[in-house]
Amino acid sequence: MEVKNSEDNTRIAEDVLIQVEHLKKYFPIKGGVLKHTVGHVKAVDDVSLTIKKGETLGIVGESGSGKSTLGRMIIRLLEPTEGKIYFENDDITDLSNRKMRPYRKDMQIVFQDPFASLNSKMSVSELIEEPLLIQTDLTKKERKEKALNLLEKVGLRADDRNKYPHEFSGGQRQRISIARALAINPKFVIGDEPVSALDVSIQAQVLNLMADLQDEFGLTYLFIAHDLSVVKHISDRVAVMYLGRIVEIAPKDDIYNNPLHPYTQALLSSVPVTDLSKKSEKIVLEGDLPSPSDPPSGCAFRTRCPLAHDRCTTERPHLLNRDNGHSVACHLHDNK
Amino acid sequence: MTNSTVLSVEGLKTYFYLDDNEIAKAVDHVDFAIEPGETLALVGESGSGKSITSLSIMNLIEKPGKIVDGAIYLNGKNIVDLSDKKMTDIRGKEVGMIFQEPMTALNPVYTVGNQIIEVLRKHKKMSSSVAKKRAIELLKLVGFPRAEETIKEHPHQLSGGMRQRVMIAIAIACEPKLLIADEPTTALDVTIQAQILDLIDEMKHKFDMGVLLITHDLGVVAEYADRVLVMYGGQIVESATKQTLFNDPKHPYTNGLLASLPSLDKQTDRLGAIKGTVPPAHRFPKGCRFSTRCPHVMEKCLHANPDLIPESDGHEVRCHLFK
Ligand SMILES: Nc1ncnc2c1ncn2[C@@H]1O[C@H](COP(=O)(O)OP(=O)(O)OP(=O)(O)O)[C@@H](O)[C@H]1O
Ligand SMILES: Nc1ncnc2c1ncn2[C@@H]1O[C@H](COP(=O)(O)OP(=O)(O)O)[C@@H](O)[C@H]1O
Ligand code: SF4
Ligand code: SF4
Ligand SMILES: [Mg+2]
Ligand SMILES: [Mg+2]
Secondary structure, three states: OOOOOOOOOOOOOOOEEEEEEEEEEEEEEEEOOOOEEEEEEEEEEEEEEEEEOOOEEEEEOOOOOOHHHHHHHHOOOOOOOEEEEEEOOEEOOOOOHHHHHHHHOOEEEEOOOOOOOOOOOOOHHHHHHHHHHHHOOOOHHHHHHHHHHHHHHOOOOHHHOOOOHHHOOHHHHHHHHHHHHHOOOOOEEEEEOOOOOOOHHHHHHHHHHHHHHHHHHOOEEEEEOOOHHHHHHHOOEEEEEEOOEEEEEEEHHHHHHOOOOHHHHHHHHHOOOOOHHHOOOOOOOOOOOOOOOOOOOOOOOOOOOOOOOHHHHHOOOOOEEEEOOEEEOOHHHOOO | OOOOOOEEEEEEEEEEEOOOOOEEEEEEEEEEEEOOOOEEEEEOOOOOOHHHHHHHHOOOOOOOEEEEEEEEEEOOEEOOOOOHHHHHHHEOOOEEEEOOOHHHHOOOOOOHHHHHHHHHHHHHOOOHHHHHHHHHHHHHHOOOOOHHHHOOOOHHHOOHHHHHHHHHHHHHOOOOOEEEEEOOOOOOOHHHHHHHHHHHHHHHHHHOOEEEEEOOOHHHHHHHOOEEEEEEOOEEEEEEEHHHHHHOOOOHHHHHHHHHOOOOOOOOOOOOOOOOOOOOOOOOOOOOOOOOOOOOOOHHHHOOOOOOEEEEOOEEEOOOOOO
16 A cells, blocks of 8 residues: 555545545434433544556455445545545545535445335436436536436437436436436545445446446446455456455456455355356355454454464554555465 | 156246236246256346246236236146145245345344244244254254344344345255245445355255346356246347356347346446336337347348247257348
């Protein structure tokens, strides 16, 4: 991880779109009759990463590991407790809503549940035109044209534009969400489990679409999912999260061919595969994800790690670069 | 059907009678059998009829739905016309059930222990003290080392994976010969999914149960099933052993599903998506139900729905390409 001096304003490399440093989000837990803060959920706990222009960074991890919280912080839908967020060269961490406005149109998010995230009272053309109305000066006619064009781009028919979300299947609704996200020509799109609710056949349609649109518009993606094969398919680099921390990050082939962190190894070995000749030994982890309000001391994975040793209880492993952008946070790998 | 066949479903049809005289043929002539110690997987996209098949077996179809034809032999006895009361005795006793969302199947008001004890008292007529001892044994069996304490906990105090273990304990409490698991791990993460599916497999061997495993995950099928039924449009379109299905898939739908899967060890630029979506059960096309999405559709497919015919020993396919 390159973490540079945060005083310098022109320090973000030319090819980087997003850089976050030491990002944390602690949600207060209220308790007792007086609703005092009795503790914190450490949803994201010291995450630093960069996303290069035009690349797809995938994030995997069990549910509750902090993937969505991280994504929402990056595009300022959620205030970080600590840390810095840079978009291109600009520190956007503390920008007011008004100052944030010009950046908003560069960043969009597509959610898992296309039904909940689309207003059911708006027609498809209204849904796609809404961001154009808010963010651009296009005339009504121009907006209509643009919406029609987008509809076609995401593989829906022109006569679908007067229909309402409930008239579509899950995969089609996800296409509408994507058209809406792309309406204002963003540079950066977060997909927060955008295909997790879809059947494999429809999931494949949407993944192909996202890849095509990335090529056509030069988009940068942060792709969040819990399905490792989906993440592998779409990503250039992959980060693995556990209890609010990144435990391993690397170019995808390195993560999948040479996983270094015991958690990544267990995750990969647990994925059921359809190749009957490839039945490898599963590393079955004991127990569940510990509570993020009371993470284990030292290495947060130690309560489930088959390789845990004394040092893991007392000392938190740092995410260290092993070689060529393959970083891992584990005491077994810190002897450079 | 042999003497030991656990479940034999023959010509099952379950229809829903919708407003304006439309009929949703959710399950439309389905046949299959499960032997002891065998895991039969039922796969297919959402809306293909998997859950309605399993709900029909347990006689849990609600209006406007109805089993309109067929027989369901459970341990040799046809249960399709049994009264609600008789079926209540069978569910939980002769058939164990595990669903996707254990929270809706467990009662939030009662402790874990009470829910297991109730099943044992009802079906096994055990006294409360005997049932309590057995509940602790069952919880230990499904992986709660501190079972004496777990019985005092409420479902919301447990994680998703632990709740699913409790469901398994309840499902096997009466040592049924048949276990129906409808998407038992869909809501869980892969590391927990592996624990739960391994546990179901272990219990299957221990009690020599037949398992009907409903899933949309072909990876799960490849690792845990013995035989596979691929379902589409309320019908079985391919039936084979696991080895045959993955090494020599025949039906265009099966091939489409397999091509849609992103792979962990191969890199493909584009996935072979199946175009379009599953039609609703009251709008199946004439002829082959897959014809609206099939890349091999021929003239004949638009008129006649093919039969499910043997392709080789133990391998059946419903498609005009095979004769
Ligand atoms: N109460 C109902 N009224 C009308 N149609 C119904 C009803 N319940 C189910 N259906 C229809 O029956 C068909 C099969 O449904 P079923 O729930 O068995 O699908 P499934 O294969 O289990 O899907 P999933 O993977 O989403 O669980 C679908 O077309 C569905 O819309
Ligand atoms: N608004 C919130 N208030 C309190 N806790 C939250 C809130 N949002 C998320 N959390 C908690 O933060 C942790 C990480 O959540 P999330 O980012 O949604 O995980 P993921 O997306 O990886 O499933 C979880 O323990 C979750 O319960
Ligand atoms: S630091 Fe220790 S407990 Fe953590 S992953 Fe490495 S070996 Fe396991
Ligand atoms: S019968 Fe025809 S339409 Fe149906 S699956 Fe076979 S080739 Fe395709
Ligand atoms: Mg999430
Ligand atoms: Mg179902």
